[in-house]
Amino acid sequence: GQQLNQSPQSMFIQEGEDVSMNCTSSSIFNTWLWYKQDPGEGPVLLIALYKAGELTSNGRLTAQFGITRKDSFLNISASIPSDVGIYFCAGATPVAGNNRKLIWGLGTSLAVNP
Amino acid sequence: DVKVTQSSRYLVKRTGEKVFLECVQDMDHENMFWYRQDPGLGLRLIYFSYDVKMKEKGDIPEGYSVSREKKERFSLILESASTNQTSMYLCASSHGQGRRQPQHFGDGTRLSIL
Numbered sequence: 001g002q003q004l005n006q007s008p009q010s011m012f013i014q015e016g017e018d019v020s021m022n023c024t025s026s027s028i029f030n031t032w033l034w035y036k037q038d039p040g041e042g043p044v045l046l047i048a049l050y051k052a053g054e055l056t057s058n059g060r061l062t063a064q065f066g067i068t069r070k071d072s073f074l075n076i077s078a079s080i081p082s083d084v085g086i087y088f089c090a091g092a093t094p095v096a097g098n099n100r101k102l103i104w105g106l107g108t109s110l111a112v113n114p
Numbered sequence: 115d116v117k118v119t120q121s122s123r124y125l126v127k128r129t130g131e132k133v134f135l136e137c138v139q140d141m142d143h144e145n146m147f148w149y150r151q152d153p154g155l156g157l158r159l160i161y162f163s164y165d166v167k168m169k170e171k172g173d174i175p176e177g178y179s180v181s182r183e184k185k186e187r188f189s190l191i192l193e194s195a196s197t198n199q200t201s202m203y204l205c206a207s208s209h210g211q212g213r214r215q216p217q218h219f220g221d222g223t224r225l226s227i228l
């Protein structure tokens with residue numbers, strides 16, 4: 001199936017650093033979602049974006065819906081050890097009947113050194 | 115809060131057995147999904163359902179079937195388990211078409227086939 005290009009694949013950073021990751025698609029999306037998965041758990045929704053250019057924050061996390069509607073970015077400021085996990089992007093295309101399915105990135109694995 | 119409950123966190127079965135994975139959601143969501151997650155491969159959609167008794171194949175349906183007899187419950191069935199079906203299985207649910215609602219996940223079932 002179709003997948004998003006998510007980068008970087010992994011990151012190892014020092015506590016306190018800022019983090020940036022992004023997803024790109026060859027298709028136009030009308031929804032971008034960012035999830036975090038802790039080890040042994042299911043993904044948890046962090047931020048949902050529904051409009052091109054939209055910038056939304058959730059605490060230290062900020063995500064943006066790209067103007068071209070083909071990309072999205074997630075930034076984490078002042079990282080802490082509990083930010084460790086896998087971050088996934090997911091998107092939905094504006095095709096009739098396809099709002100139910102999401103297209104997923106392969107994830108960005110984040111490690112934080114205290 | 116949305117609650118998606120998967121019946122088992124860990125399951126060990128033998129090759130050739132028929133395996134049932136159960137998922138229940140309490141938010142009256144129309145859509146339900148089954149994914150499998152393997153290292154480096156992200157989330158891959160097995161089957162999804164947008165209504166009771168309705169189902170659609172995802173990207174990797176081979177070797178699996180599903181059942182949705184009630185709106186809140188979606189079952190994944192491995193007809194004859196094989197070792198290559200050892201994986202993390204994730205259930206998710208969301209509101210129906212026309213509402214750009216994100217998917218909400220259960221905690222996953224880690225299935226080992228011996």
